[in-house]
Each structure stands twice: as C-alpha cells, then as structure tokens.
Amino acid sequence: MDTSTLALPEDVSAHGHHIDSLLALSHRFDLVLAVLMLGVLALFLWRYRGPRKVAADGGTVRSRAVVMVAALTIFGVVDGTLFARSLGYLDDVLWNFEVPAGHPGTVRVEVNARQWAWEVRYAGEDGRFNTADDVVTWSDLRVPVGVPVWVQLASTDVVHGFSLPNFRVKLDAIPGRVNQTWFQAAREGTWEVACYQHCGTSHYKMRGTVTAMSPEAYAVWLREAGRQAARAYDASDAAAHWGWEWRPTP
Ligand SMILES: [Cu+2]
Known part of the structure; x- marks a missing residue:
C-alpha cells in the first residue's frame, strides 16, 4: 500500500x-x-471468563x-x-497579525471567491487596492518565499472555503464580510489552492495554484503582470472592481 x-x-x-x-x-x-x-x-x-450470574x-x-x-x-x-x-x-x-503588520516585506493580497474561481488582487505600485493599477489574477496566487503573505478574503456569491493544504491554511470566504489570515512560504514551488466548502455544481473545478517564487522572480512577475493589468483595465466593467480598501489590523 x-x-x-x-x-x-x-x-x-x-x-x-x-x-x-x-x-x-x-x-x-x-x-x-x-x-x-x-x-x-x-x-x-x-x-471474568466463563458462565456466571451477575447482578448489577x-x-x-x-x-x-x-x-x-x-x-x-x-x-x-x-x-x-x-x-x-x-x-x-x-x-x-x-491570530498574531502583528507579525505581517510589522514586517516591511509583507505581501498583501485580496482574494475574492466566486463560483467557481479564486480572484486574487495585488495593490500595484500605488499600494492601494481597488485602483486602476491593481494586478488581478484568476486562480493564480503568486507569493515570494520568506516573507509573510497577508490574505484578506471575501466572496461574491456563496460560502467558499479558501484552503492551501501545503501551508496549513483554511479560511471561510463569506459574502458580506472580509476574513483574514496569513502564512509564509518556506520554499519555492507550485501547490494547490482548493475550495473546502461544497459551493455548487462545479465546486470540484474550484482549484487554483499557489506559486512560491524567489523574491527576485516575484518582483519580475509582478512588474510584468502590472503592465498587463494596465492594458486590460476597463473602468466600466463593474464586476471587475470587487476589491476593497485594505482593512485595518483586527
Ligand atoms: Cu467554492
């Protein structure tokens, strides 16, 4: 076996x-x-083997x-x-968010769960979320190795379960609220992002990847993704602007 x-x-x-x-x-x-x-x-x-009469x-x-x-x-x-x-x-x-809050290299990401994908948002060069220079990926979470990754998580439809089994991360994505967690990658590689709540007929398709990269490779990727995001940005596409102002430390 x-x-x-x-x-x-x-x-x-x-x-x-x-x-x-x-x-x-x-x-x-x-x-x-x-x-x-x-x-x-x-x-x-x-x-007490053998026959005997016993009264409780x-x-x-x-x-x-x-x-x-x-x-x-x-x-x-x-x-x-x-x-x-x-x-x-x-x-x-x-629950110790002082660690990611106090680390200068912390990567902040917003994750929006929807039937049936994970949308991942990085603040872009202005450092603010839900602005035109945000980097948004589809079921593709990229993080640098060795620094805290601070995730704020929401859902636009039903309850989903954000799970990174290889990072021992599990967090409910609940419509109408923002939950948060943090983790830190110890080495480079690509692993699974899974949904652990049965969230509809195509729940099984709700898989993404989390890729931990060297800080240099991550910086290169983010810059390139930022250029693509700027080209793809459409101010009139309301559904694409699901981001929120980064929530203060709980
Ligand atoms: Cu789901």
Missing part, C-alpha cells in the same frame, strides 16, 4: 509544523488511550470515585494539553 496517501500533504510553510505537531500529539494521546482501554477490556474478558449493583462508592477521578484526569491531561497548545498557536501565529 502506498502510505504517502495516508500522510498529510507536504508542509512547505514556515509555521505549518505547529499544526502538524498538534495533530501528531493528538494521535499519540489516541494511541495510548486506545491501548490502555483495549488492554483493560481484554484483561477483564480473561479475568452500581459499584461501590470507592469504585465510582476511581472511575470519576480517572475520567477527569484523562480529560484534563489530554484536552487540557491540546487546548493550551492550540491557544499558544493562535496567540503566537494564526
């Missing part, structure tokens, strides 16, 4: 290992508890106390540990 199909997608982000280690920790807890519980079950099966007596006060203490201890240790480490990840990484 090909075990790679059971593994997580390759992590190519700077912070994805936090998620992976949380999952691995969760699985280790599962394994220990499963061995423990199945072991006790097997032990009791063997110990509800146990003694002491046996009930043992069960309660064991259950609460396991809950406290397992769920408490996972909860604390998840909060740490949220505080340090996922």
